[in-house]
Each structure stands twice: as C-alpha cells, then as structure tokens.
C-alpha cells in the first residue's frame with residue numbers, strides 16, 4: 588500500500604470517515620508528516636486532508652477568550668494584532684523553523700505531534716490553553732496541561748480531530764518570558780526551553796505563576812511543584828534559589844544527540860533563575 592490522500596469537503600464527512608474505523612492520519616500543514624515520510628518512519632497510510640474544512644479554517648477570534656481555528660499557522664499569529672495581548676505566541680512562532688515552515692505549520696499540528704521539544708506547545712500551555720476535540724459522537728474540551736500522558740501519548744482518540752484551541756484573555760499585570768536554548772539562535776531544536784508567566788503584587792510577592800518546559804521530560808511539562816514553591820512568596824534571592832533547586836526534582840532530562848542530561852539540568856535551573864529575576 589502506498590500513501591493516499593482523502594479530502595473531505597465538510598466536517599461531517601471528515602468525522603464520519605474517522606468514525607468508520609479505517610486508520611486515517613489527519614494532515615494539516617504536513618511539516619511533521621512529510622519529515623516522517625521521508626525518514627521512512629511513517630507506515631503507508633491514508634491521510635485525511637484538513638485543508639478544505641471551513642470549521643477548521645485559520646481564524647484568530649476574540650470573544651471572551653482567544654480562539655485559534657485548527658488550521659491557524661504560526662505566520663497567522665505573527666502578523667495578527669493579537670500578538671499584543673499574547674506576546675509569547677508571537678515569540679514562540681518566531682522560533683519555529685524558518686518562514687516557510689511558519690507559513691504552513693499549524694499550532695494544532697504542533698499539539699497533536701506531541702514532541703517534547705515542540706516550541707508552540709509551551710507557550711499555549713503557559714496561557715492555560717484548552718483544546719476542542721471533536722468526533723462524530725461527541726465534542727469535548729480538555730486543558731492542554733492535562734493532555735499529555737507519556738512520550739507521544741495523549742488524550743486524543745483516533746476518531747477525534749483537534750477543532751480549535753482556546754486561550755483565556757490575560758489579565759493586566761502578567762509578565763511573559765520565553766527562552767529557547769538550542770545549538771544555534773534559529774533553526775535549531777531546543778535543548779531546554781522555559782515559557783513562563785508571572786503576576787506580582789505591589790510588594791513583589793508572587794500572586795500567580797506558570798512555568799512550562801520543553802525537552803526535559805517525555806512531553807511538554809508544566810512544573811506545578813516549582814510553581815507552588817514561589818506562589819504567595821516574595822521573590823528574594825533565597826526563594827529564587829529554592830525554585831532553581833526544586834525544578835531538578837520535577838524534570839527528567841535525557842542524554843540524546845542534541846544535548847546531555849547534565850547540561851539540560853544545569854541550564855534549566857539557570858532559566859528558572861533568569862525568569863524569576865525579572
């Protein structure tokens with residue numbers, strides 16, 4: 588069997604095809620899927636082309652929250668005024684490959700590809716994104732922070748499509764931080780990455796915080812234990828150092844072709860120090 592592409596022209600048709608039991612692989616921008624095909628790591632299959640589905644089309648709409656249609660690309664965000672309210676989305680988009688990839692690759696594809704080194708997912712997770720998962724029999728919404736269960740394992744059934752991503756509008760006062768550490772400044776996969784957001788009181792006590800890391804665990808990790816250590820406390824040098832040590836118990840970095848466990852551990856603590864010293 589070779590690779591084939593099925594193009595549905597309505598969402599009903601697409602969800603019906605997924606419900607039929609036949610193994611269909613959703614195809615959005617294909618920037619991950621084509622790499623897997625070329626590398627020979629994708630078994631011959633039928634792709635379900637999502638390009639013609641109105642309900643999934645690239646949209647950035649604000650109506651109490653920000654909604655990204657499933658086919659929204661990195662470029663769509665980079666050129667949208669929404670980047671003023673969600674600066675970290677634009678920073679993350681800028682880190683993904685180069686312009687050609689940013690023009691085709693989708694945020695939903697980044698989520699569904701489930702790479703622990705994804706650049707878009709940490710920003711979405713730090714903004715408390717939720718995912719709309721639609722199938723023929725139900726429509727449900729799950730928090731992105733609870734979506735991943737293990738390496739490339741996620742809370743998505745084969746008959747479900749990611750239809751949209753929803754992000755609550757940030758309240759005034761939040762400060763965003765996004766830093767990717769790779770071999771080069773651009774066109775590199777991260778060795779470690781921190782997407783952080785922090786809300787401080789007037790006396791510099793931490794009212795609320797998000798700390799999301801890439802490339803230091805089998806999936807994008809929100810470091811809830813380290814967040815809990817600083818929440819409600821003033822950011823003294825001692826508290827910052829406590830957090831920089833605490834992150835070591837939450838991460839599970841490995842040695843691989845891009846870096847070593849030792850380097851990832853050391854630099855991840857440095858990112859925590861840098862973020863909390865804002």
Ligand SMILES: Cc1cc2nc3c(=O)[nH]c(=O)nc-3n(C[C@H](O)[C@H](O)[C@H](O)COP(=O)(O)OP(=O)(O)OC[C@H]3O[C@@H](n4cnc5c(N)ncnc54)[C@H](O)[C@@H]3O)c2cc1C
Pocket residue numbers: 612613614615616617618619620621622637657682683684685688691692693694695696697698699700704705706707747748749750774775776
């Ligand atoms: C040269 C190059 C550089 C890259 N650089 C980066 C980088 O710096 N940072 C980074 O994070 N990524 C990078 N990528 C990876 C890729 O571009 C991103 O992960 C991108 O967001 C994938 O989106 P896509 O629309 O192309 O997904 P596709 O390749 O179409 O699909 C990816 C996976 O998601 C599934 N999928 C897609 N859409 C849906 C949906 N709506 N519902 C359910 N499942 C769906 C597919 O079935 C597939 O399993 C790079 C890729 C290339 C080729």
